[in-house]
Amino acid sequence: xxxxxxxxxxxxQNTQIAYAHKTDQELKETSRLxxxxxxxxxxxxxxxxxxTAIKLQFPLIQRLIxxxxxxxxxxxxxxLDCQKTIDxxxxxxxxxxxDYGAESKSEEADLDHVRDETVRAIQLAASNxxxxxxxTKITGLAKNELLEKLNKDEQLNSAEEHExxxxxxxxxxxxEEAYNLKVSIFIDAEESWxxxxxxxxxxxxxxxxxxxxxxxxNTFQLYRKDKLDxxxxxxxxxxxxxxxxxxxxxxxxxMDKESLRAEQEGYPNPIQDTKxxxxxxxxxxxxxxxxxxxxxxxxxxxxxxxxNLLQARLIAENQYDRRHPHLNFCQLYGMSxxxxxxxxxxxxxxxxxxxxxxxxxxxxYLIRRAKENSSVTGDMSRELSFILTEMKRxxxx
Numbered sequence: 001x002x003x004x005x006x007x008x009x010x011x012x013q014n015t016q017i018a019y020a021h022k023t024d025q026e027l028k029e030t031s032r033l034x035x036x037x038x039x040x041x042x043x044x045x046x047x048x049x050x051x052t053a054i055k056l057q058f059p060l061i062q063r064l065i066x067x068x069x070x071x072x073x074x075x076x077x078x079x080l081d082c083q084k085t086i087d088x089x090x091x092x093x094x095x096x097x098x099d100y101g102a103e104s105k106s107e108e109a110d111l112d113h114v115r116d117e118t119v120r121a122i123q124l125a126a127s128n129x130x131x132x133x134x135x136t137k138i139t140g141l142a143k144n145e146l147l148e149k150l151n152k153d154e155q156l157n158s159a160e161e162h163e164x165x166x167x168x169x170x171x172x173x174x175x176e177e178a179y180n181l182k183v184s185i186f187i188d189a190e191e192s193w194x195x196x197x198x199x200x201x202x203x204x205x206x207x208x209x210x211x212x213x214x215x216x217x218n219t220f221q222l223y224r225k226d227k228l229d230x231x232x233x234x235x236x237x238x239x240x241x242x243x244x245x246x247x248x249x250x251x252x253x254x255m256d257k258e259s260l261r262a263e264q265e266g267y268p269n270p271i272q273d274t275k276x277x278x279x280x281x282x283x284x285x286x287x288x289x290x291x292x293x294x295x296x297x298x299x300x301x302x303x304x305x306x307x308n309l310l311q312a313r314l315i316a317e318n319q320y321d322r323r324h325p326h327l328n329f330c331q332l333y334g335m336s337x338x339x340x341x342x343x344x345x346x347x348x349x350x351x352x353x354x355x356x357x358x359x360x361x362x363x364x365y366l367i368r369r370a371k372e373n374s375s376v377t378g379d380m381s382r383e384l385s386f387i388l389t390e391m392k393r394x395x396x397x
Contacts, residue, residue, distance in 0.1 A: 015390035018338040073334040075354035090130035093344035099135035101357035114140040126181035133184035142167035150197035189219035214297030217246030222282040299328040
């Protein structure tokens with residue numbers, strides 16, 4: 001139990017704690033990278049150049065990517081490479097969630113490879129106290145076309161039925177390995193036109209593997225209008241069926257794509273009307289999960305300072321164990337160090353989400369990191385501000 005009279009002193013403006021893990025030279029390199037990424041026109045050119053370089057296999061460009069943006073946001077090209085990152089984070093009281101960076105695969109061999117790579121990550125996690133979870137995407141385990149058809153409850157032909165059985169086997173193999181080795185498996189949320197099918201699969205896996213501990217975790221995108229109610233519905237179903245819910249809470253990553261498709265196809269936009277609506281539902285979801293922490297394993301997977309402070313305050317005020325395995329925080333590797341390392345210093349369960357894989361596999365992920373945050377008001381501006389503050393504190397130029 002925590003000391004209610006002495007809640008954690010959390011200050012996400014504390015750059016000394018946020019960047020204690022970086023040398024002066026590393027901080028300067030990070031500053032240069034974020035300065036470049038804060039220029040939208042340059043990000044656009046770089047993104048196109050990166051995709052072209054991968055397609056044409058230009059080694060010079062690939063090397064440049066690997067030594068800059070890859071190094072900032074990716075743990076390594078393979079699991080062995082990641083160990084240095086894992087150890088470095090753990091030295092700074094921070095855990096690691098591993099994620100193989102492959103997505104949107106369609107060939108059987110590629111889909112099987114993602115399964116095998118995820119199982120290997122689970123096995124590595126089992127041998128590291130600092131890696132409590134592995135993340136995966138169902139779009140790395142099945143064709144998008146199959147998931148879209150399942151989402152509509154359309155009749156599958158014999159070939160598609162075979163594909164579905166293969167998907168089920170792949171996902172079950174991952175969840176079974178995670179259960180046996182006492183590792184959590186986080187399953188990402190994706191576009192709404194595939195999500196219903198994925199939710200059904202994940203709920204089925206939770207019913208099988210979450211009876212005595214939270215092994216399988218679904219992801220709830222609270223920028224969708226229906227997800228707060230869906231979270232509560234999933235929890236009630238879990239209680240009725242005798243298992244625990246695993247809930248990773250995110251705001252969401254497909255807003256523009258979702259809104260455009262809704263407009264083009266003439267159905268109601270599933271995305272919240274305003275950012276305030278998303279923030280409200282996200283924070284209500286945090287409150288719900290923390291209140292029911294004994295039967296919900298939850299993770300505040302957010303870069304929003306207010307939401308992280310809310311969860312930390314709820315844990316402290318209710319005198320819950322800050323290290324309880326059902327009460328977690330997570331931010332992307334290479335971002336929001338001011339949140340991650342201050343939470344870690346205050347004694348909370350906090351992890352970095354660490355993608356890994358060959359440069360060609362993680363390029364789409366890297367482009368998203370750059371593009372979605374390159375505006376003047378985006379995350380890169382905030383990140384750069386903190387970095388420059390720490391450089392000034394250290395007397396660096």
